[in-house]
Amino acid sequence: MKLFQTAIAAALLGATALAAPAHADVKIGLIGGVTGPIAAMAPPMIASAQLAIDQVNANGGVLDGQKLIGVVGDSACNPQNGTDAATKAVNIEGVVAIVGPHCSGAVLAVANSVTVPAGIAIITPSGTSPEITSLDDKDTVFRTVPSDDYQGRALARTLLDRGTKKVAVAYLNNDYGKGLAEAFKSEFEAKGGEIAGYAAHEGEKASYRSNLAELASGGADTLVILDYGDGSGLTLLRQALENGFFENFVGADGMKSDATFKELGAENLTTFVASSPVGEKSEALEMFNKAFSEAGGDPSAIFVTTSYDAAFLMALAVEKAGGDKTKVAAAMREISSGSGETILPGEWAKAKELIAAGKAIDYKGAAGDHNFDEKGDVPGAYALFKVGANGFEMIGEMK
Amino acid sequence: MEWIGFANYAVFMAIFICIYALLSLGLNIQWGFTGLFNAGIAGFFAVGAYTSAVLTSPAADGRLGGFDLPFWVGWIGAMVAAALIAWPIGKICLRFRSDYLAIATIGVAEIIRLVIKSEDWLTNSARGITDIPRPLGDLSYTMSQLAYLGIVMAILLVAYLMVERQIASPWGRMMRAIRDNEDAARAMGKDVPYRRLEAFIFGSALMGLGGALFAHFNRSITPEAIDPMVATFLVWIMLILGGSGNNRGAILGVAVVWIIWSLSEIVTDQFPHEYAVKAKYLRIFLIGLMLQLVLRFRPEGLLPEASGERKPVGKPSD
Amino acid sequence: MGALEIINFYLVPGLVVGSIYALGAVGITLVFAILRYAHLAHGDLATLGAFLGLGLVTALGISPYLALTAVMALTAVVAVGIDRVFYDYLRERPKIVTVMASLGIALMVRAIVQMVWGVDSQTYTRGIVRPENWFGIRVRDRELITIVAMIVLVVALQLFLQRSKWGKAMRAMSDNPDLALLSGVDNGKVVTITWVIVGGLCAAAGLFLGLNFELKAMMGWSMLLPMFAAAILGGVGRVEGAVLGGLIVGVAEEMSTLFLPTEYKAATAFAILLLMLLVRPTGLLRGKVL
């Protein structure tokens, strides 16, 4: 028994003592699903958040010229690792705020058991579950990605406007796919459209041909794929194209992935469109695209715009709050309230000056204007994209 | 020096260790003392977590329950539900030898996971259940963490003492006899299948309780939590590393694995941030390597079963 | 629904996936029968094979079919190496220890794949391939090649096992290990040969999976359980049983969408497995019950 007690005590001590204590830099957590089911999406998301941090540091840093540091944590998209990473970030690294986690399940667990009780603000770039809206979060949980609800409905209206009255829907059986699909279905049917096939699928299967055959048997010529374009969504799209199950393909932001045309070829994707949240001033998106491309990133990767915005917003909030972690959440609302001087992606020096002068600012990001509602959600504006010669091209805004 | 931060993290880790220790104890009853290769821990964990969630969360549209009952009702319900699920599975699967039982239980756990992910009316499907009350959860962050730690420690202690007592009893001796030489035990007139079923159900109930404690700690439960990697294989690594057949070993294994998991992140965080993502994979690699080293140099675990009580499971040649 | 539709959209894809399952299941059944444990790193070894193939295809610009033999050889070497470095020491230990070790190997191999090749979906060749139409039956070259290659590999393996001296030694080791040792069979050599074959089959399974679908770091892990189901369904130790099991699981998964909600497609393999264990634990072809 003695050995046992000593071993536990020693191990606990060791674990805590080895962690280097925080120093003068200001840290924010970048918690994402680095390993696990969305591993393919996480690296560019973290890279774009890191871009925001680099821009901050290149333009004077935060507060009195301190360096902003992004501490990467791995939530592996499950609550176990998510809460561990968040607790570590908050308590050991001493972060003032967290960008992430990426997956809704991890967001719910982290918010409920770590950050809300500890009073730390978090902003997720990709947790799209409607459940996050109803969190009792003491106003500390934000997101730069609209709830699935909005996008699903917007996509339904847009399709009807474009004259598509009958579709089949294939959605990934997780919070993202299901949330979008349900919103899409109710709006599409309410506005007079017909859903001629509606089925969930598990990710990571090799063949979806029988799923597609089932969906196609309803007689629709348009398939709505609510999945990830570098995951099973790609497999589904490929098999639908190769076997000629449908003529037109529609995706949401998850499908707006370069993997689609890189692997399938743009020439094969002429009938494929995908929606994605964009800022009202598309200038903001262009600025981000330029900066991220220069940094070696791929601006059309999934959730990179929301990740960038989340990190930039968080930096602004930290600056506004004077580095006080208890005030970050309140500051978040002030810097993107819809009124004040407009700040676009990368305009850190300008924002820092204005904040120092006590003037109101309003961040308008690459993925939207981010005027948070009372739940910390953003309504989001969307545009529809098609695949052109140079990747995705915007073909029109969505209502 | 932010010692309070370290202390907070240590408390968090201790809570996790206690919750996983329940899973590990449950598995120890099944594998360590009875020789049942249950590779579907995630399934029982899930049943417990969701049962308690349904029983204790406030009413919600579109799914079963939201009965808003006190947390302890949920926890008892979790154990009962896990035991009830274990009964038919055990009835069917315990006829098979270790590897087959393993694969059968993996299959059952996967089916449970798919049901939880897909059935709106039962579990709110992929979105999971939130608003699960945490006892004493209204206190400040540190106090509520400490309070929860107290609760889970007390539960773990009770479970540990109960299991120890049971193992020291004639029942425990009989279980070990069955494990080490089933034919001899059968020849002595023991009702071997019934005894094994008992152990399977008892262990599964503890796993269900672990799931419930986990759900209440996070105040939410989503299907991602029942991924076989984190809810099944991790527990196995913990038990084998700690020393199966020894309850203290089972608990120590949990502590060591969580701490190594944590430390490995601190180590891989030393890489420049360009490599931050790759470092997370390196971390997984290191965990795998660590497992190899333990199996190679300390295959009986850190705290082996007391000598004289045990022969190795299975003959070397079989 | 017409017969052609059933063939084109359910049977053909089922047979293609089933052939890939079969290649994996044959390896699993050999490990089960000769080494006597469940090898959990099997799927990730297949992933490694697929990505080694990608490495060759991109570095040398050759077609994936050409890369097949090289990749099989490379993966065989890796498999033998893994056995020497990690599993061999555990031979005298209870088998569960080796099962755990193989889980650790699965994590390690996957981590290496993720570090070297990243985690994006990738393909051997860009673009899409529409199927040929043979009197209404729509099938692609790559699908035919997958099925034919599986058959060729399995027939070659069967010939090896039935005709060659060391093939017989492997069967003897699977049948009665003590007696095999008493007959002077060198256990170490049988183990090595087994891993050469298993590694090669893993690589083939991975390569054909990548060829027909996409390459992903998790592709092998998610195939592992259906492969186990196939091996047990066919009867442990039965090569032809593993093939049969693989094809049945593959076709059943595709057919399941006719009866079940599609989100339960992944459960088909387990349902078949549980049913099999319930009514006939020796598998279709009377394998061993370990």
Next chain:
Amino acid sequence: MKPLLQMTDLHGGYGDANILHGVNLHVAPAEIVVIVGPNGAGKSTAMKAIFGLLKIRGGSVTVGGVDITGWEPNRIVEAGVCYVPQVDNVFREMTVHENLEMGAFLRSGDLSAAYDRVYGLFPDLKERRKALAGNLSGGQRQMVAMGRALMLEPKILLLDEPTAGLSPKYMEQIFQISRDVRDTGVAILLVEQHAKQALAFADRGYVLASGCNRHEGTGADLLADRDVADMFLGG
């Protein structure tokens, strides 16, 4: 004559407890030696000890003067000793012929003479050479097992209760074949439950009790010994 196989003061057993407490025996070339004794006397254990299948804690085993104590089974086989276990002594899922092939695993070159010899000794097997060994009767299986062992042309053949569970007809046949084998120059050491019949046909015998030598001598002498008769022959 110099013994072919010599076991000197052997101690050992499975796990912690010793079963053998100093067993001595030897076998000369082309000699049939039988070990008899009551249940639990350590007869089979003594035979397994030759093959290193248990923990040896003292004593030695030599073959042709070479100490083989603690060798790996495949090296002992190479040294010319073949062992036929009591149970599980055939490859059930292989044909009769393949069983013989496995017996000749260590040999190379033209084996047709060896097959002819074995099929000559066991004509029954020749008829059923394509049958799976698992589908044969108990007596036929025992023949396959002996045939498998003989394929290596060993100097000495160890048979562990070859007649257990066989009908008297098969028992006689096995004994007869054993003599034929002996006549081709192979020594045979066997453990027998049917002590009376075994001692009648063997050249020499050992009586073991409680893991120790009790009596030894020619078969006829032992059969005549009153002590031996009292111990277990019963009459």
